Amino acid sequence: MISFGRLAKKPWIWSWIAAFVVWFATIMVTGGASTLGLSQAALTFAAFSIIVGIGQMFVITLGPGNIDLSVPATMTLAGTVALKLMNVDNSMVVPGLLVAVLIGVAVGVGNYALIKALRIPPIIATLSMSFIVQSAAIWTNRGLRIKPPAVLADFTTSSTLGVPNVALVALGLSLIAWVLLEKSVYGRWISAIGQSMAAARMAGIPVDGARFVTYLFCAVLASVAGYLLACFSGGAALNMGAEYLLMSIAVVVIGGTAVAGGDSNVPGIWGASLFMFLVVSMLNTYGIGAGIRLIMTGLIIISVIMLAGGRRTGMR
C-alpha cells in the first residue's frame, strides 16, 4: 500500500489499469474459459504496436512538431523486400533481417535529410517520405504474395513457455529502449531537446546528432516490426502497415507520454498496446456490430486519455 501512492503518480499506470479492467471484463463474459487464449492473443498482437510505438515515442519525445508518419510505409517496404529476398529459403533469414534494418536506416536518413537540409517540418517531411517508400513497396511487390520461410513463420506464431515469441522480441527491444531513455546520456539529451531546443543547444547537447539518431531508431523499429508482421501473417500485403499509423501515435498518448515532448515512458506503451487490442476483442465478445464498435473504441480511448491527462496536470 505504501508503494501504491507512488505508483498512482506514474503516468503509465492508467493504461495498465485500463488494460486490466478490459481484460477482466472480457474473461468474465466467457466465464474464464478464454483466459489463456485471450492473453496470448493480446500479447501477440500488442507486440507489433509496442515495437512501432516505442520508435514513435522517441520521436515524440523530441518536442512539439516531431512525429514520424512514414511508419506504415516503412513497415510495408521492409516486409515486402525481406520476404522477396528470402524467397521461402530458411538459410536467408538473417540476410532478410539485415535488409529490413537497412531499409529502416535508409528511410531514417531520408527523413532527417528532408527535415534538416530542406527545413521541412517533420510532419510534412515524413509524410512525403512515406509516399516514396510506399511507391517503392508497390513497385517491388507487384501484387505477389510470397510466403515467409518456414522457420520464421513458426517462430512468429509460436510461444516459448506460454509467452508468444513476438512478445519476447518486443520485451527485449523495450528493455533496450528503457535503458536508453532512463539511464543513458542520449535519453537525457532527447528529453532536454523536447523541453527546449534552444536551452539544449546552449547546454552543449549535439542537437542534430541526437535528433538524427532518433528518427533513425524509429524507422529501424518500424522496419523490424514490418519484417515480423509479414512473417506472422503469412506474407506481406501492401496495406499491412496502414493501421499502425494511428496505432503508433495512440499507444504513445494513452501510455502517458507528454505529447508536447520531453517526458516519456516505456511501460505505458505496453499497457496502451494491450489495451488497444483488448478493447476491440471485448466489444467483439459482446457481439457488438462493427459501426458501434468503432464508436465505442473511440469513446473508451478518449476517456482513458482524459483520466490520465487530468491526473498529470495536477502533478505539475
Next chain:
Amino acid sequence: MAKDMMKAVIEVDGARVSFGAVKALDGVTLSVMPGECIGLVGHNGAGKSTIVNVINGGLTPQEGTVASDGERLDRYNITIARGRGVRCVFQELSLCPNLSIVENTRIMHHELGGFGWRAKAAKVIEKSLDAVFPGHGIDSGQPVGDLSIAERQMVEIAMAFSDAGIAPRLVILDEPTSSLDASLARQMLDHVRRFVASGGSVIFISHILHEILETSDRIVVMKDGRVVAERPAGEFDHHRLVEAMGSVANDDAFQRSARELAAAPVVLKHQAAGLPFTARQGEIIGLAGLAGHGQTELLLALHAAQSNSWWPRRDPLVTFVAGDRRLNGVFELWSILRNFSIASLGDLSRGGVVRTADEAERGADWKGRIEIRTQDMDNGILSLSGGNQQKVLFARALATRAPVILMDDPMRGVDVGTKQEVYEIIRQEAAKGRSFIWYSTEMDEVRLCDRVYVFRERVITAELVGDDVNETNIIAASFEGVAA
C-alpha cells in the same frame, strides 16, 4: 501626519502562506498608502514575490486579510484587484510572444473591446511608452517575440502604467530594471517618481540597492517570510540596508584586483564587427554598452563557433550561462539535479550510461558551494525562486571543465549576498586559469572585469583595459558615434 488619515490603497494584515512544508509568508502585514513608493528588498526566497502575489490577487493567503480603501475584502482575486487599479510587472516576463504589442494591450485591458480596438489599444500603449521611455523607438505593431529582452521589459512596464479606462493606482514592479541598461532604468525611475507625485502608489522590488534607496519613500526588508525592518528610506544607507537583509557588506568585493594578463595565452579569437575580439587565459572580459546592442549575439556566435551539433565534443572549449532562463536556460519538466548536471554528463557517465551516484554527489557538492535553497535536489526546478534557478544555471556551467565561460547577463534577479558569493567563485576560477566573457547591464559587475569591450549598434567600438574600466569611460564609449 496627513497620510495616516488617508485610507490605504491595499492593506494586507497577518498574511500566512505555505507551500507544503515551506513557509513562504509567516504573518506579513503591509499597507500601501496613496502617493508613496515602497521599496521591498530581501534575499531570493525571502517571500517578496509571494506577498506581491497576495496583493495582486493571484494568491489567497491561508490566514490573514486583504483590505482596500478601508473596506475588508473577503473575496479577492486578480479581476477585483485589476478593477481597483492594481497592476503588476512580473520578474518573469508575461507578454504573449506571438502577438503584437497592440494585441497584448487588448489582452491586458478588458475595457478595450468593440469596434476599432486596435486603434484604441495602439493609442493607449504608445501614450504610455512615450511617457515612461521618451524616444523609445518601439513600433507597437511588432510581435513581442521580435523584441529584445530589454524592449519586452519596457513594453511590460509601459503596459502597467497605461490607462484604458481604469487608471492604475498601485503599480507593483518586480525587478523591473534587471534587463534595462542604466539610461533606461533612469527613465523608468524618474517616471515612478512622477507617478507617485501625482498620487499613485508603487511597490518596487529590486536587488540594485541604490535604485531602492533613491526612489522609495519607505523601505520594507523581508527575510524568511517575515518583515524584519520597515522604515523611511532616509534612515537607510547602502550599508545598513545590506545589514538589515542579513548579509555582511563587503566593499572589497567591488574592488578589482590588478592583474597582468597581457602575456597570457589567447584561448579564443573572433572577428566580430568592429574591433577584433580576443580572450586570454584567466581573463574576465566584460561586454558593456547599452542593452541589446549586440552583446548577446556575440556570445551566441562564440558558442555556435565552438560547438558541434552533430557529435558531442569530448573537451568543449566554451559553456554558457543563460540570462533569459525561460528561453535558453532551464528545462522546466526536470528536477534541480538534472538541470544542473545536463552540461557535464560526459564526465558523469561511463559507456554512455549516467552514473547516478556520481551525479547526486556532484549535485550535493554544488548545492552547498552556491547555496541552492532547497531541501532536495530532486525537487522540480520550478519549485525554486527565480534567483535560485539562476544559481542552478551558474552551477551547471561552473561544474563543466570548459575553460571559457560565456555569461549572458546571468545576475538578473539574483540577490546581493548571492552575487558576492558568485563574484568570489568567478575570481577564484579565473585565478585558476578559466576565462569569463561576461555581458552585464550592471555597472558594478562591468567594473569587476579585467578588460571591457563596449558595444554600440552591434559593433565593438571601444576596448578598455585595467584602470580605464570605469563608469565614465564606459558611458562615454556607449554613446559614441550616435550621430552616425
